[in-house]
Amino acid sequence: MRQPFIAGNWKMYKTMAEAESFAQLFRSYKRKEGVKVAICAPFTDLPVLKRAFSYSGIMTGAQNVHFEDRGAYTGEVSLPMLKELGVECCVVGHSERRAYFGETDETVNKKLLKLLSGSQITPILCVGERLEEREAGRQTEVVAAQIEKDFAGMTEDQAVRTVIAYEPIWAIGTGKTATPDQAEEMCAFIRKKIGELFGQETADQIIIQYGGSVKPANVKEIMAQPDIDGALVGGASLDPEKFLEIVNF
Numbered sequence: 116m117r118q119p120f121i122a123g124n125w126k127m128y129k130t131m132a133e134a135e136s137f138a139q140l141f142r143s144y145k146r147k148e149g150v151k152v153a154i155c156a157p158f159t160d161l162p163v164l165k166r167a168f169s170y171s172g173i174m175t176g177a178q179n180v181h182f183e184d185r186g187a188y189t190g191e192v193s194l195p196m197l198k199e200l201g202v203e204c205c206v207v208g209h210s211e212r213r214a215y216f217g218e219t220d221e222t223v224n225k226k227l228l229k230l231l232s233g234s235q236i237t238p239i240l241c242v243g244e245r246l247e248e249r250e251a252g253r254q255t256e257v258v259a260a261q262i263e264k265d266f267a268g269m270t271e272d273q274a275v276r277t278v279i280a281y282e283p284i285w286a287i288g289t290g291k292t293a294t295p296d297q298a299e300e301m302c303a304f305i306r307k308k309i310g311e312l313f314g315q316e317t318a319d320q321i322i323i324q325y326g327g328s329v330k331p332a333n334v335k336e337i338m339a340q341p342d343i344d345g346a347l348v349g350g351a352s353l354d355p356e357k358f359l360e361i362v363n364f
C-alpha cells in the first residue's frame with residue numbers, strides 16, 4: 116500500500132515572517148488522515164517551519180543540498196547542515212535548478228547518494244521532459260535516461276526511499292496541466308523503468324508524484340490515477356487554503 120504524499124515547493128517565495136503566518140494558519144486546519152504532507156521551502160524558512168510545524172505531522176523539506184559535507188562552495192548548503200535542522204525531505208534535480216544553475220544528472224546522482232547514504236532525509240527527485248522533447252515524441256526516452264543516470268549506483272533499499280516527481284517542464288507554472296492520461300502514462304512508465312532497474316517489489320513500493328500546475332480543481336483526477344501517488348505543488352502551495360484543498364483531495 117503506497118501512502119499518498121503531497122508536497123509543496125515554495126521555490127523562491129516567502130520570507131521568514133510569511134512562512135510563519137502560513138505555518139500557523141495551515142497547521143490549525145483539519146487535514147484528511149493518511150496523507151503525508153510536506154513544505155519544501157527556501158533555506159532561511161526551514162528553522163521557522165520546523166518550529167511552527169512541530170507535533171503537527173507536517174514535514175519540512177529543503178529544495179537543494181550539496182554533495183560534499185563541507186568546503187569552499189560559496190552559497191551552498193550541506194547535508195550536515197540540513198540534518199542539524201531536522202528536515203525530513205529534500206528536493207533534488209528540480210528542472211529550474213537543471214535549467215538555471217547547471218544541475219546535471221551527474222550532480223543529481225551524487226546528491227541523491229549523499230542523502231541516502233548519510234541521512235534518513237527523503238529525497239524528492241524531479242524528472243521530466245521539455246516541450247520540444249514532448250512534441251518530438253521523445254518524452255519516455257528523455258525520462259528513462261534521467262532515471263538511469265540519477266539512480267546509478269543505488270541499492271534497492273536506497274531506490275525505494277527515493278520519491279520521484281514527474282514534472283513535465285511545459286506544465287510548470289504555465290497553467291497547462293498534463294492531462295490525467297498523459298501524467299498516468301508517464302508515471303506508469305517510470306514505475307516500469309524502476310522495476311527493470313531494481314525489481315518489481317521496489318517498483319510496487321516507490322512513491323511517484325506528478326507536478327505541474329496542480330490545483331484544487333484538478334488534484335482529484337490526478338490522484339485517481341493508479342500510478343500517481345502524490346503531487347509536487349508549486350504556485351498553489353503558497354496559499355494555505357488552496358494547499359489545504361489539495362492535501363484534502
Ligand code: 13P
Pocket residue numbers: 124209282286287288289290326327328329347348349350351
Ligand atoms: P507549479 O505547480 O507552479 O506549476 O510548479 C510545479 C513545480 O515546479 C513543483 O516543483
